[in-house]
Amino acid sequence: MKKLAMFFVYTFIFFISLEFFTPKVQLFYLLEQQIHKFDVVIDEKSVEDTGFSLKINSFDIYVKGIKSVNIEELKITPFLVYNYIGIKNIHLDDTMKSFLPLDIESVDIKYSIFNPLNILIHAKGDFGEASAKVNILDKKVSASLEPSGIMKKRFSQTLKMLKKSKEGGYTYEKSF
Numbered sequence: 001m002k003k004l005a006m007f008f009v010y011t012f013i014f015f016i017s018l019e020f021f022t023p024k025v026q027l028f029y030l031l032e033q034q035i036h037k038f039d040v041v042i043d044e045k046s047v048e049d050t051g052f053s054l055k056i057n058s059f060d061i062y063v064k065g066i067k068s069v070n071i072e073e074l075k076i077t078p079f080l081v082y083n084y085i086g087i088k089n090i091h092l093d094d095t096m097k098s099f100l101p102l103d104i105e106s107v108d109i110k111y112s113i114f115n116p117l118n119i120l121i122h123a124k125g126d127f128g129e130a131s132a133k134v135n136i137l138d139k140k141v142s143a144s145l146e147p148s149g150i151m152k153k154r155f156s157q158t159l160k161m162l163k164k165s166k167e168g169g170y171t172y173e174k175s176f
Contacts, residue, residue, distance in 0.1 A: 015080055024054040024076070039064045053077040068093050085109040090125070099158050101126030101150055127151045138175075145170040 025047050032042050044059035056074040060067055072089030090104035104125035111119050119134040121143075128151050132143035145151075146169045147159060162170035 019079060020051055022078075024049045024078075028054060028056070028076075041065075052079075066093070066095075081113050083111045100155050101148075127155075141172075141174045141176065143172040145172070 028047055035042070041062040042059055043062065044056050046057045048055045048057070054076045056076075057072070059071055059074070061069045061071070070091045071087060072091075073087070075084075075086045077084040077086075085108070087107040087109075088105070090107065092100075092102045092104070094102070096102060104123060104127070106125075107121065107123045109119065109121050117135055117137045119136065121130075121132040121134070123130045123132075126148060128146045128148035130143060130145045132141060134141050144165065145162065151159065159170055162172050165171050
């Protein structure tokens with residue numbers, strides 16, 4: 001029994017060490033090179049490995065040479081059983097102002113091996129609150145939106161593209 005317990009302790013220590021010493025900054029730069037093939041460029045100010053997570057502060061994303069979004073903070077926490085991406089203070093480019101509000105307060109993305117077929121997303125901003133589920137197996141995105149007053153008044157054309165739910169919110173479904 002003692003040998004079995006020691007096996008689990010050593011296995012746990014191994015995985016914790018693996019997570020802590022993974023070169024997260026280098027993996028981020030590798031990702032940056034890979035998305036460059038699709039004309040997406042990330043212009044970051046600082047990338048920091050905080051041990052169990054990667055934190056990127058104040059960066060812009062350019063698509064086909066056009067500044068599309070500014071993000072104040074991105075935190076990636078990749079554990080083996082639970083992965084989390086937290087994005088704070090997102091400001092979309094002014095070209096989007098006719099479709100939706102430009103400021104997004106936060107976006108939380110979660111993936112767990114306990115629910116391996118779904119990626120869960122929750123966002124909050126000037127548009128209201130939204131939640132989404134991406135089913136990897138069915139290749140389907142299901143989203144729901146509880147629009148804010150600003151969204152209802154100034155962006156009614158965008159809301160017309162969504163399906164109104166019985167509860168008063170809006171839904172969107174798409175297969176990919």
